[in-house]
Amino acid sequence: MSNNGSIPWIKDQIDPKLRSWEEFYRNRWQHDKVVRSTHGVNCTGGCSWQICVKDGIVTWEMQQLDYPELEAGLPPYEPRGCQRGISYSWYLYSPLRVKYPYIRGALLDLWRQAREEHEDPVEAWASLVNDEQARKRWQQARGKGGFRRASWDMVLEIMAASNIHTIKTYGPDRIAGFSPIPAMSMISYAAGARMLQLMGGVSLSFYDWYCDLPCASPETWGEQTDVQESADWYNAKMLAVMGSNLNMTRTPDCHFAAEARHNGTKMWVFAPDFNQVAKYADEWVSLNAGQDGAWWMAVNHVILKEFHHERKVPYFIEYVKKYTDAPLLVELMSTDDSNLYRPGQLLRANRLATYKDIENG
Numbered sequence: 001m002s003n004n005g006s007i008p009w010i011k012d013q014i015d016p017k018l019r020s021w022e023e024f025y026r027n028r029w030q031h032d033k034v035v036r037s038t039h040g041v042n043c044t045g046g047c048s049w050q051i052c053v054k055d056g057i058v059t060w061e062m063q064q065l066d067y068p069e070l071e072a073g074l075p076p077y078e079p080r081g082c083q084r085g086i087s088y089s090w091y092l093y094s095p096l097r098v099k100y101p102y103i104r105g106a107l108l109d110l111w112r113q114a115r116e117e118h119e120d121p122v123e124a125w126a127s128l129v130n131d132e133q134a135r136k137r138w139q140q141a142r143g144k145g146g147f148r149r150a151s152w153d154m155v156l157e158i159m160a161a162s163n164i165h166t167i168k169t170y171g172p173d174r175i176a177g178f179s180p181i182p183a184m185s186m187i188s189y190a191a192g193a194r195m196l197q198l199m200g201g202v203s204l205s206f207y208d209w210y211c212d213l214p215c216a217s218p219e220t221w222g223e224q225t226d227v228q229e230s231a232d233w234y235n236a237k238m239l240a241v242m243g244s245n246l247n248m249t250r251t252p253d254c255h256f257a258a259e260a261r262h263n264g265t266k267m268w269v270f271a272p273d274f275n276q277v278a279k280y281a282d283e284w285v286s287l288n289a290g291q292d293g294a295w296w297m298a299v300n301h302v303i304l305k306e307f308h309h310e311r312k313v314p315y316f317i318e319y320v321k322k323y324t325d326a327p328l329l330v331e332l333m334s335t336d337d338s339n340l341y342r343p344g345q346l347l348r349a350n351r352l353a354t355y356k357d358i359e360n361g
């Protein structure tokens with residue numbers, strides 16, 4: 001060690017006084033234009049972002065600050081965004097991002113071999129699905145990884161050949177498929193749904209695909225999660241939060257819940273864990289995991305008892321008549337036991353003699 005405390009055999013390559021390290025940050029944030037965009041990732045947030053682009057590469061992103069005011073008396077939308085959104089450019093260029101079609105290795109090998117033996121791709125596919133051993137090889141490899149990169153031409157040919165084979169053998173209505181959720185990609189959704197419909201296949205709901213649909217919502221209200229927007233939380237007198245940890249899964253809208261709290265709204269959180277949103281609720285009801293259904297049935301019981309059965313509250317009765325399936329009648333089916341009935345289908349007008357000829361009965 002020298003007299004001045006420096007280590008002579010380590011040479012300073014960088015002179016701190018020149019501050020050349022700042023160049024790193026200048027490079028990191030440089031851009032030649034800013035464009036507006038959002039994230040099509042089925043978060044349904046639709047937040048507005050400034051995307052900074054350099055030579056066609058997204059370099060970074062920043063929240064937009066020009067949302068119009070929604071309505072006087074309601075808090076503004078901005079700031080809007082989430083941690084996933086602000087790091088989205090990292091996903092775009094991540095080496096882990098899937099950019100090519102992948103196919104189970106067992107099927108890839110079998111397909112290549114079948115194509116060597118059959119000029120017609122439909123015949124090649126038929127040779128595989130009719131061969132029990134071959135089928136087992138790729139079907140039992142499911143869930144075990146082993147994907148290999150393939151070309152688009154190849155996978156499109158396999159998909160077309162397998163669909164045509166199914167149509168020829170069993171008919172088009174034996175093809176059931178999903179298309180991506182329209183909230184994520186309207187064009188992809190329309191393309192897939194239209195193909196299935198024009199082909200005579202069955203276009204299933206994307207909600208069935210990823211099990212996202214709270215079934216009770218359309219069953220009770222007759223629509224599919226077309227509920228009010230989050231800004232309306234501010235108008236509520238009471239918020240019952242369940243099935244969502246707002247801070248994590250509804251990040252851009254979560255501020256409305258906090259603002260509603262400041263506005264006097266009472267907030268109850270029903271969750272097994274003392275999660276992020278529970279910490280600023282008035283009450284946290286610690287449900288046992290898996291018992292939410294029992295809890296809400298008990299809640300319904302109390303509501304019906306106090307607002308409908310023991311005391312008729314006109315506001316409540318008008319509401320359920322107008323907006324829910326509560327006034328619909330259910331047909332009772334007799335059973336072997338003359339005292340017992342089981343519920344059948346909802347009663348339709350045209351099942352009654354008076355309305356039997358009514359249109360759309």
Ligand code: SF4
Pocket residue numbers: 038039041043044045046047080081082083084085086251252
């Ligand atoms: S919620 Fe997050 S991912 Fe979705 S649009 Fe907003 S910032 Fe993007």
